[in-house]
Amino acid sequence: MPNVMTQDAVSLLKADHREAEDLFKKYETAKDAGKTAEKHEIARKVCAALLIHMEIEENIFYPAARGATGDDDKLNEAEVEHSGAKELIMQLGDLKPEDPMFDAKVKVLSEQIEHHVDEEENELFPEVxxxxxxLDDLGEQMADAKAALQEQHGM
Known part of the structure; x- marks a missing residue:
């Protein structure tokens, strides 16, 4: 029996985008207030959420979108953007929040995600x-995968 609360695929991804934007804003507030432990926890949360989001996009949404739209250019670019974000996330994992490069890397990650979200929401999603x-069936698949990944990572 389908879950009546399941969002369609695009709505699910947009909700993830809003969550990431909110976490990045909270990070900036904690950073400005000099709350190192809080900003570290927020950075950990946003990185974990982004990794799960990227995994469901790459494994479920992008292949379906590629098949439905045939827009290889947009989807290839999105995958390259994911690669750059994952690299920054890995670098952040190697740093302490007191490191002078920590804030800079979070800021650049935020800017990269903002660009990526803008392109997805204004170009790719309308095509899809x-x-x-x-999109309802796809959203259900993605919600199930997201829940499994969150459980797997103790979220």
Whole structure:
């Protein structure tokens, strides 16, 4: 029986985008207030959320979108952007929050994600919504995968 609370694929991804934006804003507030432990926890949360988000996009959403739209250029670019974000996340994992480069890396990650979100929401998502892709079914698959990944990572 389908979960009546399941979002369609695009709505699920947009909700993830809003969550990341909110966490990045909270990070800036904690940074400005000199709350090192708090900003470290927020950075950990946003990085974990982004990694899960990217995994469901890459393994479920992008292949379906590629098949439905045939837009290899946008999807290839999105995957390259993910690669850059993952690299920054790995670098952040090697740093202490007191490191002078920590804030700079979080800021650049935030800017990269902002750019990526803008392109997805204004270019890719409208294409997908205009296709014949079953976004409700896809959203259910993505929600199930996201929940499993969150449980696997103790979130």
């Amino acid at each position: 919504e205009d296709s014949d892709l079953d």
